Amino acid sequence: DAGVTQSPTHLIKTRGQQVTLRCSPISGHKSVSWYQQVLGQGPQFIFQYYEKEERGRGNFPDRFSARQFPNYSSELNVNALLLGDSALYLCASSFRWDTNTDTQYFGPGTRLTVL
């Protein structure tokens, strides 16, 4: 079975530009979460979606937005890029969003570099 997939693998942008990252969850999973991993740190929670509804939001500015589609895939958008947005962006999928026992499976990530 296919795991969580993310595209693109790598991305280079300049300050002020906008970027869209994409994620496809494991088949049957309805919940998608996004995390930002800055080099040398643990991942930080950005958003969670379930059945196209936002179920959680981390402490990130409004430049960050996301959505989930009817097929449960998701996009993360970042506007007005800053140098500090350079990071590995990870997508995770799970069956549910409302329990702490459900395992989340991560994709390989998108490496964003902002110059």
Add this chain to the structure above:
Amino acid sequence: GDSVTQMEGPVTLSEEAFLTKNCTYTATEYPSLFWYVQYPGEGLQLLLKATKADDKGSNKGFEATYRKETTSFHLEKGSVQVSDSAVYFCALISGGATNKLIFGTGTLLAVQP
């Protein structure tokens, strides 16, 4: 707020050495605990988990026991291999209606032949 603490810096071990990685947590509600591993250039993989006190998670020779009294979830392996070289993250999901993961800063393990 909830948090996970991993205090160790990078560790280098020889093959077949014993491994222990410390993890302590703070949580307002009864959490589930996880260890994730990140191999070079890859995303995160779940290594093991425990969802209630005294549970022992195990996988690939790694073990960790959920200790509520010491708020800890230390990772151990009796004999490491070169292929275990990676960054290890301890994480929790707090109780309640959420599956938001809160990660520690991670610790790098390098295993030399």
